């Protein structure tokens with residue numbers, strides 16, 4: 001059996017974590033686990049943690065670490081037979097430390113995108129709030145303007161995707177993410193990609209994963225034949 005592969009993707013709001021995770025899921029068969037989607041599912045199902053998380057999300061605050069880890073870690077523990085890419089978790093050092101105790105990561109992808117690019121993207125971002133599906137009027141527009149492709153329901157824009165709100169969100173991201181990035185750098189698993197376009201970053205991520213996944217699989221095969 002091939003070795004399971006565990007990856008995390010990090011980056012500021014609008015850096016393309018969701019978009020790139022979907023490509024990774026499709027190209028490499030990894031399960032895309034998104035903390036935002038998972039929270040929305042729990043809110044929709046009215047679970048205890050979902051009800052609690054909702055009060056923070058409505059105020060556009062981060063959900064407390066103990067709530068996030070209580071929600072996410074059991075879900076990861078269920079995924080013993082799947083390779084996955086985790087998007088949106090960990091966001092804080094406490095979350096990263098809890099994750100390290102639960103499993104060993106193979107790769108951490110960090111997206112480093114210029115501020116002007118982020119502003120421009122988020123200005124054009126429209127989302128379907130119930131599912132979390134994301135569109136961009138220039139990059140991946142919905143089939144019909146203002147309408148979700150799958151449900152036919154209206155799309156909305158986030159208040160905090162406005163350029164004025166973004167600068168504060170970005171500063172907050174950098175403060176909180178810095179120790180997480182330092183931790184993964186020290187573990188030698190951090191890979192940073194800097195560019196303005198997802199399509200230009202993608203070939204580099206794809207070749208990194210090709211190398212890592214193939215190398216891991218052949219060493220697992222060697223181990224099983226020894």
Ligand SMILES: Nc1nc2c(ncn2[C@@H]2O[C@H](COP(=O)(O)OP(=O)(O)OP(=O)(O)O)[C@@H](O)[C@H]2O)c(=O)[nH]1
Nearest residue numbers: 013014015016017018019121125135136139197198
């Ligand atoms: N123009 C352009 N838009 C892009 C590119 N890559 C992604 N987008 C769009 O930019 C927006 C942000 O991408 P997401 O994948 O939602 O980014 P994210 O990092 O998951 O964002 P958060 O959920 O806020 O953390 C979306 O509207 C994407 O469709 C790109 O290379 N060019």
Ligand SMILES: Nc1ncnc2c1ncn2[C@H]1C[C@H](O)[C@@H](COP(=O)(O)OP(=O)(O)O)O1
Nearest residue numbers: 013035036057060061062063068088089091
């Ligand atoms: N790892 C995490 N720790 C704390 N809060 C989190 C979290 N992941 C997601 N959240 C919260 C913060 C966001 O307000 C909300 C939605 O997350 P998201 O879909 O990643 O969107 P956003 O781009 O608005 O941050 O959930």
